[in-house]
Amino acid sequence: MAEESVNRELVRELATLLDETEIHEIEYATEALRVRVVRHQAVQHVAAAPQPAQAPAAQPAAPETAGAQALGSDSDLADHPGAVTSPMVGVAYHSPEPGAPPFVSPGDQVKEGQTLMLIEAMKTFNPIPAPRDGTVSRVVAGDSAPVEYGEPLVILE
């Protein structure tokens, strides 16, 4: 590795793993590098915020979403580098009108500016353009599904 610079990604990744696995310490060594990350017990910084005791109601809860029920699914994909996220709260539509073919499907090549979906908010339909050229690897938001601000719609790679 580069002697002078820290491999930040590696540290962040280990930190994430620490969280995910609820482990307290990870030591990671290759021939060239040894990294150890530790999180001391207990005081999770958000731990005092009460968790609702009620079971989630009608709508499907997002996996791994503690606390209040999140709207859509796969909200952890919001951090995916290829995620195109919703710029508004509303309802996502895959096609320009009912029965029409979808704007995009997995595997499609798209150009920057090409419409990926519509988001209906306040009775207006807002096209969501592709932010760059790419390939649709996954359509995340369901057709006619409610989406919140920042929720991933499509993964573009």
Add this chain to the structure above:
Amino acid sequence: MAEESVNRELVRELATLLDETEIHEIEYATEALRVRVVRHQAVQHVAAAPQPAQAPAAQPAAPETAGAQALGSDSDLADHPGAVTSPMVGVAYHSPEPGAPPFVSPGDQVKEGQTLMLIEAMKTFNPIPAPRDGTVSRVVAGDSAPVEYGEPLVILE
């Protein structure tokens, strides 16, 4: 890397990562260098217990005693390996009667069982015997001073 000078950037970068990931310890080693950054828990375990806002009243507060005012002085000496501590709450007396010479003074050699002080509790005077042979290095509890349970009376070395 430069053998003699600290790679401050590297340390700072790790410190930043420590913050960002809310991790408590990172150990980072390459072939040439090993760095470990640790942040001890911010959360002092007793920190949520309120501290009295009032200034201590008449009696002298023990040094380093936060919160409620401790009775005597030097209560940190209780941990001294030579401390003889009070087995009861009461009032310490250095002499068998007013005006009489004290049982012991600094520098005195004492034998196990020899009376070091009296503690008055409930109108009875309880002799405090030396737990072992030794030399009185310090008389901690004042004459006619109130003492609490576990408070150091004499340091015997």
Add this chain to the structure above:
Amino acid sequence: MFDKVLIANRGEVALRIHRACREMGIKTVAVHSTADSDAMHVRLADQAVCIGPPPARDSYLNKAAVLSAATITNADAVHPGYGFLSENADFADMVAEHHMTFIGPEPEHIRRMGDKIAAREAAKEAGLPVVPGSEGALQDEGEALAMADEIGYPVLLKAASGGGGKGMKVVRGPNELASAYRTTRSEAEAAFGNPALYLEKYLEAPRHIEIQVMADNYGNVIHLGERDCSLQRKHQKVVEEGPSPALNADQRAAIGDLAREAAASLGYSSLGTMEFLYEDGKFYFIEMNTRLQVEHPVTEMISGVDLVREQIRLAAGAPLEYGQESVNLCGHAIECRINAENPHTFAPSPGRVTEYHAPGGLGVRVDSALYSGYRIPPTYDSMIAKLIVHGNGRNECLMRLRRALEEFVVEGVQTTIPLHMDLLTAPDFVNGVYDIHWLEKYVEAAQA
């Protein structure tokens, strides 16, 4: 009754509304900006919708986002809390257009009371005493001068659309009037997009006393006594109490009945507050707030009425369950607003709350959305907690306030708890002898 209420707010008031709903068996939808994903009410609500990025204009003030969130979650009512969209008549209209209930009065009442001149006219018509002054917007400098001569100096020039203490100027003599008129007019234009001014008698040392009213859709109105909110700094209330140390029972009943009759004659429904200045035994209406107020717990503690529950019931069309004769005000209550600010310079102090421990025990209530580990975002208001104490008398209340403040632990950020502790040693406060300028002077003296 509603099945599901969307809470269009954040912080302690969002939690307050959630609590009322939960206790009524109503489901809650929290909306939040990305800065508030970890907020307590977001975690406690039945559903949560992220409506935008941190700036309030893009989230909590974004009418379309809030309404879309209400639509996709099938909420049947929207509670606006205080601040943000709570006094936005257009928003109230839009909620109705979407076939949901705005938990508050009719939009026309919000609109009318939101315009200071219209509000003053409405209040006069409804029989409330107002500060002597111009009957409408001033035509020109000449009218201002004539009016000021008539009612006597000092006078106050105020922007018709002003609020929060902006667009106001005290004029102490005719020689100052012309320049003050021009300055205030351009300030009003710049700040509110409306240069209209009016002029009124300036009261030297009044108290701020407000009456809580509650009206149903069927013409029934009650009042729940007054709150004295004279302790203000930069036109922000800091401590509120009820009953006012300045009023006796007859005065209370008289101004309460006036407020009640005024609300009835206005055809008002929902919670509302008539704010008055009080000087030399006389009341002067200044404005009406058509929403829940920050200091509503003071009234709750002395009346035993859950105002948020009542507000929701009234919005759902329920009638008032009792009349004025059943209102029984009992004891004394004081509320301290605790801000994340340096207690001397009042510089905001956002950041992570490393330890949080609220006081408890008899007569102590804390309304706060803080918890250990919560990060106070720098984007919003600095008020982080309200400490409300109740006691049988004012002195008992002050003693209880002191012990509760002593027990209150907020670490990691600076708070105004020390300011409140200091206030308890100020003889004027202890004796209840203060006016709306008192705190400002007290703080200045402490800083000097």
Add this chain to the structure above:
Amino acid sequence: MFDKVLIANRGEVALRIHRACREMGIKTVAVHSTADSDAMHVRLADQAVCIGPPPARDSYLNKAAVLSAATITNADAVHPGYGFLSENADFADMVAEHHMTFIGPEPEHIRRMGDKIAAREAAKEAGLPVVPGSEGALQDEGEALAMADEIGYPVLLKAASGGGGKGMKVVRGPNELASAYRTTRSEAEAAFGNPALYLEKYLEAPRHIEIQVMADNYGNVIHLGERDCSLQRKHQKVVEEGPSPALNADQRAAIGDLAREAAASLGYSSLGTMEFLYEDGKFYFIEMNTRLQVEHPVTEMISGVDLVREQIRLAAGAPLEYGQESVNLCGHAIECRINAENPHTFAPSPGRVTEYHAPGGLGVRVDSALYSGYRIPPTYDSMIAKLIVHGNGRNECLMRLRRALEEFVVEGVQTTIPLHMDLLTAPDFVNGVYDIHWLEKYVEAAQA
């Protein structure tokens, strides 16, 4: 009034007493064992004295240590709280001999009410209904048999010096009596050093209802209504509420007046509680507690009276400030005792509390000495918090209790919060239909 009160207790009640003193301007002395150096009341008190090692007999029950602490700190009164020395007449005598005031009744009243047979006789003389049974200690098996025939089976054999549910046996027929007599007698001898037994009618499914009285040194007595403490497990109260769902206003007034008159005829002063069993519309006196009770906040919430403040005032010789006609019971209150225990097995769960967040808002009171980071010692009682909610009616109160329990966070140890949450889903509890055996059966069914 006292200048300085020594608090001869620990945990939440020590904090409760500290709060009352602080609000009265009285200085406080905390005494504590070495296990409690970090306790909240120790930190808040004006002075603190360590009186011994962790075992209660060497510290909180050590009369000489407590009195020495009071002497060296110049306290002028001692508040014993509940448990520990609170019903120790010898201790009360010793406090008086040291020219300090014991905050409680006269030692003779403690002594008389501490002996179950003497208490029963005193209650009968004072006009209270008692459970039919032997007039004094039983002479022998024969007397027991004759008595049981007279009042009818089932009957209960009880140790004269018993308490806490020990030394009691239900006898369902004459064939069981002889062996039960011998067993209970030897148990009583072993547990209390006194083999004396008495016998009474066994009530099948009574409620536990107790009346709070308050008497001054001048013969004035008032009662503050009842608490229903029927929800018990192993003779420990778990949930208490007031008013009782089983009584109407006439019954309340009738038993309240009986209790009041009895206290007056006994010449009693200070706070006191008359405990009754209640079955088929009839009350049966069981015992009188001559001290503050764990569940006193229930009464405080519905009466608006600060019982600890009054107790201190009365001990200082102040007269009652109002008569029975001024007592105004308002709304409903429920208290949940929260223990550091496994909510299913009830195994104690001491240890470090890693996170503590108490619920807040309208109508919610928490009495607890916990804080984040506090280590619950394994040495003492497992009760760590009392959650008390108040509402205008019982249903409002239950809804508020649910939302408060949902907000309550205690991490690092197990607590009985889930048990209380479960109880709120039990139709019998929600409907107020329960007796003193109900909870035991409920818990057994849940464990099965």
